[in-house]
Amino acid sequence: MSVTITTAAALAAPLALWLPAALPSDLANRFGRRLVPLANSLAWSAFALAVVALLTHGFGPEESLTLLSIDLPLDIGAFAIGVYVNAVTVIMLTLVSLVGAIVSTYARNYVAGDANEGRFHKWLLMTLAAILTLIVAGNLLMFALAWIATSLCLHRLLLFYPERPAALIAAHKKFVFSRIGDASLLIAVILIGATLHTLNWAGVGAAMESIQGPLPATLQWAAWLIVLSAALKCAQFPFHGWLIQVMEAPTPVSALLHAGIVNAGAFLVIRMSPIMSVSGPALTALAVIGLVTLTVASLVMLTQTSIKVSLAWSTSAQMGFMLLEAGLGLYSLALLHLVAHSLYKAHAFLAAGSSVDAFRAPALQFDAAGPQPWQWLVAFQGAVLMALVAGFLFGVDPTRQPALIVTGVIVAIAVAQLLLQALVLQDKGVLLVRASAIGALVCLGYFGLHTAFESAIAGSVRPVPLPGRALDTALSLAIVAVFIGLILLQHLFMRLAAPLRQAIQVHLYNGLYVDVVVTRLITRLWPLRRTPALVRGG
Template structure:
């Protein structure tokens, strides 16, 4: 009604050429953000995704590699409108950001491989929506494609989990020291800093998009260097870092050329908010990974293992708002014991 056309492509053209978004279109953008949050199983409406892992593994593979991505697809499709409505962007950040951090940490405590993958999907969908909120739609598209391929493979490969788990038990986890952290940060900086300076992206959000993989690479290299090995290990670290960064740069550039997204309108406050979430995630990862059996680590592990009891709270609240009518109890037929029938036969 606002743009006098039912066609999405024409609406997006008018949005791109307008200087101000009408109030009705802003409300529509917020409602589309709500739809994306529901479809992507963001808290507190994440329970359906965790519970449907009881379905057969091929069905789970199709669900986690396809259907759950529709929220991100909707945000990418409506990028010109979403990028102009700050209320929709903040809604995505406020819900998907904490969900991504919480689900990432809960995933580390899961025992069942399918439940672990379900929490991983919940987390990855959250980060994808955060990227949309920051205007990094090329990263969201990369996330969507890579997550689909990864989840389809991991669900269909779930049968090898027992063997992989036994192999992991043979690997000693060494906590990186200060030297390993500094060396890993230096190696990651060799790839990150030149890329930031050579890229033509000047917005805060796009510069931040290079910092996040730099943090991930630092964590990866720190664990790799903590295993020891001297110069050979450093050389292997450089090879791993170069392959990691080359793949990220090529894929980010490719999807940026394919999508040609609108320029990011993310404010500094939004970027700082996401940076704080990532700092919490790294701190929680460090606690669970290396200090799980400390008093603080044990308390955090128990809380995350129970997923904060969010499923129970949301279920009780839902039943209070929409009480479910339970089916009538069917009385079973009277069961006649064998002894009573035999006794009656003898008396007869």
């Protein structure tokens, strides 16, 4: 396809950010103060180009541009340098470039005066460039290489303070998990190319449409490897510990990681929807992984006393929820969740220092006896009614969208929690009315935004066939049971006997000690070595 404004803008956005790659770290530090305005300008320029791509493409048909193509042996397709633009591309490109520009601007004052200020901005731009390259890549092998580059560039940022032992251990664990994920993705790409004889995203989608009957075994294996790679990138249980411990890195790094890079696992699944949608067991396994992770992380998060650590556990839980949605085939909801979580988490980390102001506000007074049975009944009835009305208004069809009903129940449970908190206040009045209004807006916003995102990316993802197996029904019931159990546990926990409650709280606070076992295993199989380059921070 010929060059268009859309493809040119999509190509230029990451290309501009790769410019600092040629600048040695020592030289970057020497001209640190001069590099900072340039870094900020490049980051905002990438965002401006992303907006151009969004406005010129809208949610129209896919566009692609290939600059260089090299045929690979064994008829697995070609390695191509180019861009692939569809609705998912422009949404992700705009989102990540915006977060990157904001983080770059925030870092301008955060690392001002540091001896390695120039090096920090260099690697920040290169990390952002890698993730933008990942988003626009038009070729699976180029996508995989950008996936690896993102991890390697981020590794430099995580080691910005190499004198901190906790930072070294966390970065080492992430490095090991990332290499496993990289190998999984590369093998998956090779299997896809060997089966479909193409490595271009457009070609993969067309080839998958022509496959009739059961999915070939090679593509089934590729789907399982994609699940593994996505789970490792999204810090899913039990490989989540590094995400909690990278708090030793500078706050801008935490913001970029939690708001942008860690979401790449969900983006991988959405991008691979032509294969994942018909993978069956692999997609179900992804949903189970997400469900287990969000359950554990949600419980542990409630016991944390550090704001940033609590936010990290929240990210792990949100990633689990996101992969759960993708595993259910709700790609539009997963993408909506990704956008909302990125914006929220970027703000949460960059504003973490002012979060203590919330504790200075007058505390709400709740009834000492806790919620009564009638209050539970009123809260759940009200929430279910709101969800049903919102779903009806936006044309939700239970027979055509059974998975959406499951997530709708989750929204109803969340709204019930909001109403329940208002009902147990000593001074209900206006707050109950406000909670009801917020609950109604949440339900309308949820189904409304889902409808908008589903319409926007309808031609960019392959829908999942309607479920017909007992396993799908069992998974749906398990999901609903987990969320009901979480809300019940949150309210009934304080009624447990003090010794039992304290014992449970201690174990949860320590993450059930799972990461301790994982850390010992990793350091034994792949010992951490403090090389001179590592100590200097590279």
